[in-house]
Amino acid sequence: MALVGVEELRAAQRRIAGVAVRTPLLPCPWAQDGRRSLWLKPESLQPTGAFKIRGAYNRLAALSAEERARGVVAQSSGNHAQAVAYAAQLLGIKAVIVMPEASPAVKVANTRAFGAEVLLVTPERREEVPAELAEEHDYVWVPPYDDPYIIAGQGTVGLEIGEDAPDQLDTVLVPISGGGLISGVAAAIKLTTPGVRVIGVEPELAAHAQGSLRAGTRVVWPVADTYRTIADGLRQPSLGVLPFEHVQAYVDDIVTVSEQEIRDAVAVLAQRGRLVAEPSGAVSTAAYLYRAGELGGRVFAAVLSGGNLEPTLLSELLTA
Structure with a gap:
């Protein structure tokens, strides 16, 4: 498959204008230490609380009239689910969303609130059920990351970072799981802001992407292993095929x-940034706080990919 290019990225940027928020790039004086500094891209400010609306709307808005009439099906632990539901509601498209039973209740409730039909399944069935539904009802499959429209939509995050970044920016930190976000961001940064490094960040307990990059082939983790991490949005067992090529x-x-x-x-x-981040969205900031010395950069931008988390979990993490 061909990699996403500047033309596809710019087309996505035009398509999602007025739907996805053009989030700011925020300076973080509380994270400066004289040697390095941090800027945050808070995608938690999107109408669905995460970056996923960019790719979902870009994908659905590009569907033909015949495809829209068929309806769409997607699978997600939460943020892609909400984004597809929201985009489908805006465009008048029926949406059926398959979600793992362990998905945070707030994400399930929000997906339903946007008008989608939600089916809860065991984690092992999250990939099988959507395919069965697409076959039975002729729904259009909207993948969470393995799709050029999804990648291009997510890549608008990278275009905005490149447009807003300070001149000294040298490193962009991006959460990684299935790979849609980092694929789009990395393509945008490398094609429009040369010389800036792009580094993916994932939990130690779901580190298939690091293994894949180092091995030169896609590594697949057992689903049960990835579910050990608190970062529920980063529990995919492997990179997608097209994302791996971008990585x-x-x-x-x-x-x-x-x-x-x-x-x-x-x-x-x-507490310091006045920003609500779900664990999946916070991994890039964690990398800056605990790995920056190893990474060698001086001016970092970190993508805070989402802020959808249970209030009880937020309370727990703030009082621990």
Whole structure:
């Protein structure tokens, strides 16, 4: 498959204008230490609380009239689910969303509130059921990351970082799981802001992407293993096929962070940054806080990919 290029990225940027928020790039004086500095891209400010609306709307808005009439089906632990439901509601398209039973209740409730039909399944069935529904009802499948329209939509995050970044920016930190976000961001950064490094961040307990980049082939983790991490949005067992090609072409490195580091980053973002981040969205900040010395950069931008988390979990992380 061809990699997403500047033309596809710019087309996505035009398509999602007025639907996805053009989130700011925020300076973080509380994270400066004289040697390095941090800027945050808070995608938690999107109408669905995460970056996923960019790719979902770009994908659905590009459907033909015949495809829209058929309806769509998607699978997700929460943020893609909400984004597809919201985009479908805006465009008048029926949406059926398959979600793992362990999905946070707030994400399930929000997906239903946007008008989608939600089916809860065991984690092992999350990939099978959507295919069965698409076959039975002729729904259009909307993948969470393995699709050029999804990647291009997510890549608008990278276009905005490149347009807003300080001149000294040298490193962009991006959460990684299935790979749609980092694929789009990395393509946008490398094609429009040359010289800036792109580094993926994932939990130690779901580190398939780091293994894949280093092995030169897609590594697949057992689903049960990935469910050990608190970062529920980063529990995919492997990179997608097309995302892996983008990762190989454009991503400089992938680092991991521990569960405690993720928890601490959520608390720091709330207390010092005044930003609500779900654990999955906080991993990039965790990498800056605990790995920046190893990474060698001086001016970092970190994508805070989402802020959808249970209030009880947020309370727990703030009082730990």
